Amino acid sequence: MNSLLITSTEESTGKTAIALALATLASAQGASVGYMKPKGTRLQSNVGKILDEDPMLARDLLDSTDDLAEMEPVIYSPTFIENAIRGQEDPDALRDRVAENFAHLATDRDLMVVEGGGSYTTGGIIGLTDADVANVLDSKVLLVATYREPGDVDDVLAAAESFGDRLGGVLFNAVKDADYDRVSTDVVPFLESRGIPVYGVLPRKRELAGxxxxxxxxxxxxxxxxxxxxxxxxxxxxxxxxxxxxxxxxxxxxxxxxxxxxxxxxxxxxxxxxxxxxxxxxxxxxxxxxxxxxxxxxxxxxxxxxxxxxxxxxxxxxxxxxxxSGRTRDEETVASMRELLAAHADVDAILQ
Known part of the structure; x- marks a missing residue:
């Protein structure tokens, strides 16, 4: 069983669409795919219970019957964070819960797609940043990044350092036309010269940007x-x-x-x-x-x-x-992202 954690340098990078697009692409290739989001951060009320919309969509797209609470063991709400700061949450117990849920979800699965928190640093209060999660679950990491200015490369380097050998590579998303050549001809070679593979550069697509x-x-x-x-x-x-x-x-x-x-x-x-x-x-x-x-x-x-x-x-x-918090996520959004990945990224290398 392979495990791939999709994380990001910041919030609202298209991480969810990419995670679900990769999951459905792998499923279309015949793999048995599971999904997990250890830290629920996109919270909505569902029959009186706070749940993240992303696992619900993943379950629909993958035709899964996995339990939502198991797919999302930690509800990373403002109240939870306040309790953690007061010392009312046990980081070791939370880690164990994430590991146990993952092991159950991964049973008979060829691939587990794990979606990170809002950014790669989310969860630090309880010792469950995305780097910590990758270590707990023995996951390879895909880092999703954006590019608005040259200084954004600093964020990529900092994130890459935090993941170390677990980082598989970087995927740039929603790159504007004016920046696309710069990222492809300058930023990608620079990162690869530092030993950081880049899987692709996805252009900005209007229906995914707004x-x-x-x-x-x-x-x-x-x-x-x-x-x-x-x-x-x-x-x-x-x-x-x-x-x-x-x-x-x-x-x-x-x-x-x-x-x-x-x-x-x-x-x-x-x-x-x-x-x-x-x-x-x-x-x-x-x-x-x-x-x-x-x-x-x-x-x-x-x-x-x-x-x-x-x-x-x-x-x-x-x-x-x-x-x-991201544009309205639905099956159409994921389908658009699949097309972008197929055209502009090395999907086979990401899923390998």
């Missing part, structure tokens, strides 16, 4: 004020309209694929946002219905308006959490 307006509305429980305006536009970031209209318009014109968040009573900001081509939708707060003139202009420009009952700060926090 989420649609309709998906955002569903995640936030927002009301659509413009029912006849399409909601399939993509959102990759948020901008906040908290200044004067002239300054706001200047800011809005410098962004793209953004949802603009402002109070529902700030009609001057709303009007300015509708003048900026990079604003994908308006997210209005406080439960204030926008005036008919704004709704009409939004419909004319094809910009949907979403309405939240919460205040601006709460809305910002919730919206940022949606982006930070």
């Amino acid at each position: 989420l649609t307006v309709s998906a955002l509305a569903k995640e936030l429980g927002a009301q659509l004020v413009t029912p006849n305006v399409p909601t399939d536009g993509y959102i990759e970031r948020f901008v906040v309209g908290a200044m004067g209209a002239e300054a706001a318009l200047s800011q809005f014109r410098r962004t793209k694929a953004a949802a603009m968040i402002t109070g529902g009573d700030r009609t001057d900001i709303q009007t300015a946002a509708l003048e900026a081509p990079g604003i994908t939708c308006l997210l209005l707060t406080g439960g204030f219905q926008p005036p008919g003139a704004v709704v009409g202009k939004a419909a004319e420009r094809g910009v949907p308006i979403l309405l939240m009952q919460t205040d601006t700060m709460t809305t910002i926090e919730r919206a940022e959490d949606v982006i930070r």
Whole structure:
């Protein structure tokens, strides 16, 4: 039985999509594949119980009947972390639980895909960073990294050092077109000269980098004020309209694929946002219905308006959490990632 732990230099690198894509690719090749996420970090309420969505999706994709609690032995919630800091969690007992659950899940499996925490350092409070997990489970490690600037290579080197000989290699994900050649011709040879293999460089794909307006509305429980305006536009970031209209318009014109968040009573900001081509939708707060003139202009420009009952700060926090925790993950997302891996990565080397 082989064990592959997929970890990342930071949160929101596409780690889940990559882990599940690799698992389903191996399954399609005839292997019996299991999945485990020792530290549940993407928590949702399910019939009153806090569970991570990723093991649920893995179980569906792999047609598995494995027990969710066994697939996710540690619920790494804020309450759990606070208890661990107070000394109310036993690191040795947690390690034993992870090892025992893994051994049971791995029975009669050719490959176990293990997904790491938010980043490779998550779990340090209980002695279960991803490097610790790799040692406990005797796993080979795939490090998923992003690239926005040259300094990001420092993060890759630091992570590689923490895993030592267990590191199989690095996979760059969501690399922008402007950076793709630089990563391929400069960064990859540099890392390989330091003894760090690179399995591939995946280009940024819009549907994996953002989420649609309709998906955002569903995640936030927002009301659509413009029912006849399409909601399939993509959102990759948020901008906040908290200044004067002239300054706001200047800011809005410098962004793209953004949802603009402002109070529902700030009609001057709303009007300015509708003048900026990079604003994908308006997210209005406080439960204030926008005036008919704004709704009409939004419909004319094809910009949907979403309405939240919460205040601006709460809305910002919730919206940022949606982006930070990863886009809506589903079978379609995993299928798109499989295509990227097949075209731009050495899948056989990763799964070997």
